[in-house]
Amino acid sequence: xxxxxxxxxxxxxxxxxxxxxxxxxxxxxxxxxxxxxxxxxxxxxxxxxxxxxxxxxxxxxxxxxxxxxxxxxxxxxxxxxxxxxxxxxxxxxxxxxxxxxxxxxxxxxxxxxxxxxxxxxxxxxxxxxxxxxxxxxxxxxxxxxxxxxxxxxxxxxxxxxxxxxxxxxxxxxxxxxxxxxxxxxxxxxxxxxxxxxxxxxxxxxxxxxxxxxxxxxxxxxxxxxxxxxxxxxxxxxxxxxxxxxxxxxxxxxxxxxxxxxxxxxxxxxxxxxxxxxxxxxxxxxxxxxxxxxxxxxxxxxxxxxxxxxxxxxxxxxxxxxxxxxxxxxxxxxxxxxxxxxxxxxxxxxxxxx
Amino acid sequence: xxxxxxxxxxxxxxxxxxxxxxxxxxxxxxxxxxxxxxxxxxxxxxxxxxxxxxxxxxxxxxxxxxxxxxxxxxxxxxxxxxxxxxxxxxxxxxxxxxxxxxxxxxxxxxxxxxxxxxxxxxxxxxxxxxxxxxxxxxxxxxxxxxxxxxxxxxxxxxxxxxxxxxxxxxxxxxxxxxxxxxxxxxxxxxxxxxxxxxxxxxxxxxxxxxxxxxxxxxxxxxxxxxxxxxxxxxxxxxxxxxxxxxxxxxxxxxxxxxxxxxxxxxxxxxxxxxxxxxxxxxxxxxxxxxxxxxxxxxxxxxxxxxxxxxxxxxxxxxxxxxxxxxxxxxxxxxxxxxxxxxxxxxxxxxxxx
Numbered sequence: 001x002x003x004x005x006x007x008x009x010x011x012x013x014x015x016x017x018x019x020x021x022x023x024x025x026x027x028x029x030x031x032x033x034x035x036x037x038x039x040x041x042x043x044x045x046x047x048x049x050x051x052x053x054x055x056x057x058x059x060x061x062x063x064x065x066x067x068x069x070x071x072x073x074x075x076x077x078x079x080x081x082x083x084x085x086x087x088x089x090x091x092x093x094x095x096x097x098x099x100x101x102x103x104x105x106x107x108x109x110x111x112x113x114x115x116x117x118x119x120x121x122x123x124x125x126x127x128x129x130x131x132x133x134x135x136x137x138x139x140x141x142x143x144x145x146x147x148x149x150x151x152x153x154x155x156x157x158x159x160x161x162x163x164x165x166x167x168x169x170x171x172x173x174x175x176x177x178x179x180x181x182x183x184x185x186x187x188x189x190x191x192x193x194x195x196x197x198x199x200x201x202x203x204x205x206x207x208x209x210x211x212x213x214x215x216x217x218x219x220x221x222x223x224x225x226x227x228x229x230x231x232x233x234x235x236x237x238x239x240x241x242x243x244x245x246x247x248x249x250x251x252x253x254x255x256x257x258x259x260x261x262x263x264x265x266x267x268x269x270x271x272x273x274x275x276x277x278x279x280x281x282x283x284x285x286x287x288x289x290x291x292x293x294x295x296x297x298x299x300x301x302x303x304x305x306x307x308x309x310x311x312x313x314x315x316x317x318x319x320x321x322x323x324x325x326x327x328x329x330x331x332x333x334x335x336x337x338x339x340x341x342x343x344x345x346x347x348x349x350x351x352x353x
Numbered sequence: 354x355x356x357x358x359x360x361x362x363x364x365x366x367x368x369x370x371x372x373x374x375x376x377x378x379x380x381x382x383x384x385x386x387x388x389x390x391x392x393x394x395x396x397x398x399x400x401x402x403x404x405x406x407x408x409x410x411x412x413x414x415x416x417x418x419x420x421x422x423x424x425x426x427x428x429x430x431x432x433x434x435x436x437x438x439x440x441x442x443x444x445x446x447x448x449x450x451x452x453x454x455x456x457x458x459x460x461x462x463x464x465x466x467x468x469x470x471x472x473x474x475x476x477x478x479x480x481x482x483x484x485x486x487x488x489x490x491x492x493x494x495x496x497x498x499x500x501x502x503x504x505x506x507x508x509x510x511x512x513x514x515x516x517x518x519x520x521x522x523x524x525x526x527x528x529x530x531x532x533x534x535x536x537x538x539x540x541x542x543x544x545x546x547x548x549x550x551x552x553x554x555x556x557x558x559x560x561x562x563x564x565x566x567x568x569x570x571x572x573x574x575x576x577x578x579x580x581x582x583x584x585x586x587x588x589x590x591x592x593x594x595x596x597x598x599x600x601x602x603x604x605x606x607x608x609x610x611x612x613x614x615x616x617x618x619x620x621x622x623x624x625x626x627x628x629x630x631x632x633x634x635x636x637x638x639x640x641x642x643x644x645x646x647x648x649x650x651x652x653x654x655x656x657x658x659x660x661x662x663x664x665x666x667x668x669x670x671x672x673x674x675x676x677x678x679x680x681x682x683x684x685x686x687x688x689x690x691x692x693x694x695x696x697x698x699x700x701x702x703x704x705x706x
Contacts, residue, residue, distance in 0.1 A: 272608035
């Protein structure tokens, strides 16, 4: 059994997509159980509409819903202890659920997660990790939104957490890890990135194959299983890739529909276009993971549909089933055994400056 | 007449693409003149092969060539005063040429440009600006590689320089400008970006329409004419977009060639695919501009061909013809008249902290 605690109010469309998604996920994973949190009057009708989901779910009424435009501080003030988002996180904290999942306000979810679950021992700051479709399959990219201007030690933490996530999700034993950097020689990129790279190289960890710096175009190429960066550049990379994909899809649609020959070609090749659409479908990489907390927290896109939401449930399912938290602790243990406890790393960082 | 001083040795293929590019550019712009710098034995045969280019060019032999893998400090040590790269920049400094152009080592070109031409009065650090194809046409994106961790004042300088470049190149009178930021509410992005936004809003410049923050996916959408960011995130955004475009092109090729129906569809729609290829052709946005120097310096991709190199020449031509440097000085003047001299901005920046 994998138990998922769900903030049923989160997202642009709330319980309608949440329940539809749970229904789809159940078909694939019959050993799922759900704990749903939300406003009874809103959620109940959808719960009744999905009897299969209802049969494996508990429902808890919560008066407060965090709004998509609440500031994190607002959300914490009004929603702590009693909002559907908080209650889902709390279920994980109490050990009643394996995973908390919300399609709600990202900033609020990050703030509440930190407050409710706290960061793991040995981890200073959480990171938001995304699954990124590549030419080779999928890679883990982090941080895409939690910790801006991460320092060298935090980047190393991210490398280990991302490595653990890749082991839990991508079926690789010793994931390859690269630090995102820029290739302009004069700069050699950020100092924090250089220092983190030096330490990762020296630490030579059992569960993590550090291969060096990678550049922006290596992400889509799938050069490494895990791409590590701080949140500002990571979020901009993610959004830029989404924008570029939409832009090319739009150019392609225009080009194919402008002429009769284009339309005939489209008719013949519609199977190929369907295949391409599936490859580029943002729903199939929905479900970012907030790493570094005492519990598994998944963030779904607010605007996704049932298929996308089911994918976020699947990410949570795999993380729980494959022991994400145990794997992160293993990696932290390796790092410490390698003589790279935080205080030693601090000395290396100082010397490198 | 527009006079372009060319480092004929720069790039992965040196003078062969340089001369081919010059020949293509001349057809479109018969009022071009070239000053070529390079090793005589290498350049001369190509010059003889393009009599049209030879007729409007001078050639100066330079013993030293900056290598693609030279560190900027190395390049400066061995190449100052006498390398083909330096001599091209020096031609601009002496007023003998309007534009310096190189497809060589980016770090070396930035270091030599700063050393040879110095930054403009009122500009602290240079920025590398790229032309970015969008759904609406083209936008200027800067900084994509020169100044990492730019502070608020430097971001404001970049906004003005990017605005001037858009006016010179994109035929807009009051370009819209956005600061690249991330939308995660908890953070509201980088502090430097917030402060720069506040000042740009208050300054309300004549030649620049500041519209606020934009995110990564706004770049391809063409939401603004000018996207401003510091060099780390900017370079990663640029490379990530290039990688995503290559990735999608590869998926598309695979999908169309896998089945007979796909191949038939491709046959009919090959006109549409040609159109798409042209839209995505990286050669047509080749030619980044190093802004903020006392002179126009263009960097061509090292791996481009004649068509791409001709485009870099065209960028330089337009910049000179449309008075880029004058326009930057106008914008700096506006900014100072608006009461936002650097020392006043410093106070605002302090207060905002």
